[in-house]
Amino acid sequence: MEWNEKLQKIIDYIENHLQRKEEAVDNEEIAKMAGCSFDFFQKVFSYMIGISFAEYVRSRKLTLAGYDLKSTDLRIVDISYKYGYNSPTSFTKAFQQFHGVTPKEAREKNVELAVMPKMQVAEKQKFLWRLERKPSLRLIGKSIKVSCVNNEHYQKVPEFWCDCQKNGSYAKLVSLDRGNPKGMFGVFDYYDENCKELEYSIMVISDEEPPDGFTEIVLPETTWAVFDCVGVAPQSIHQGWKYLNEEWLVSYPFKHAPCPELEWYSDGNSYDTNYLSQIWIPIIEEV
Known part of the structure; x- marks a missing residue:
């Protein structure tokens, strides 16, 4: 089985x-x-x-x-x-x-409650994707370096999100978000092959000055392969990465542009079965 x-x-x-x-x-x-x-x-x-x-x-x-x-x-x-x-x-x-x-x-009170739906593991999820040319993006947020040895980053990145929520950084980023639509980015930036370390950031689009302890990056105008991941997060986006690595990259071998890979989490209830998150892969368009 x-x-x-x-x-x-x-x-x-x-x-x-x-x-x-x-x-x-x-x-x-x-x-x-x-x-x-x-x-x-x-x-x-x-x-x-x-x-x-x-x-x-x-x-x-x-x-x-x-x-x-x-x-x-x-x-x-x-x-x-x-x-x-x-x-x-x-x-x-x-x-x-x-x-x-x-x-x-x-x-x-008449309040909305969070929902963790029953998992449907055997149900095959289909992912919509498209190519989008996006203008330069200015992002500000919090960054860390995590080791990729023994897949340690799989544990450290979720812990980083939790830490940012606990120490108020996440709420600060929400207040600085100027994106349309609003949403939070997970940025997979520079990977050091010698140290096996990855720089990861939680960021928003903003025109504000970065607060103390926050960093800033500017992404150039780029063409992105954008994957819609609909469902409870972060499970839906994990499934999106699985599909991307096992199927999409095999069928559509685009050249990777010199730009970070991004996850985007929309503003809303991440436990909702219709919640939208996305994976952005920077590509080089063939002339």
């Missing part, structure tokens, strides 16, 4: 336990279904889906808890125990981090 099929069976098993049996998932049973150790399964899951297995299960629990708050009269304390939280306090803290409001506010 292929990994995609195994993952889909495991995801169906998780949903059955959370929604029907209302009991915790059994890691040993998951390992048996995966045909490997649970630790190795978690690594494969994280690589293929783009988030950790624990984060996926937690997000599904909080999504379902939000449904229960909106559609039932269950007490908050009962909902917290239903989804495996030891106390209403720990549940409230996790709920607020995920949804942006407390369970009480979610029930009393």
Whole structure:
């Protein structure tokens, strides 16, 4: 059985336990279904889906808890125990981090709640792409250098996004965004082959002066191959990169322009199934 099929069976098993049996998932049973150790399964899951297995299960629990708050009269304390939280306090803290409001506010107010939809691993996603000539772009943001040894950048880049959200850099960039439409860029810049290091930045289009600790880059007018990735982020954009590397580059061997590769995340709810993110690959147009 292929990994995609195994993952889909495991995801169906998780949903059955959370929604029907209302009991915790059994890691040993998951390992048996995966045909490997649970630790190795978690690594494969994280690589293929783009988030950790624990984060996926937690997000599904909080999504379902939000449904229960909106559609039932269950007490908050009962909902917290239903989804495996030891106390209403720990549940409230996790709920607020995920949804942006407390369970009480979610029930009393007409607010939109975040959603982590059930994964459909076996479903093949189609990607729309096009060539776009874009003018020079001035970007400002925060930058780091990450090691690519043993694929360490796969872990460090998401951590960098989390750090920027925690320390206020992300909110500052949102306020400086002058793009039309607005959105946040992930910039894969200079790669040092000797040190195996990549410079990665989180940036926005802006005409403002960079604040202290922020950097600025100016990208020249360039033709880009732009891939639309529709769905929950970052899973949708991970699937976009997979398609690009396994299929598109083989079928359309454009020459790479001397410019960074970009990810673009639109302004909106990244947990929405219709959320738009994009991959921009700079290319040289053949004359």
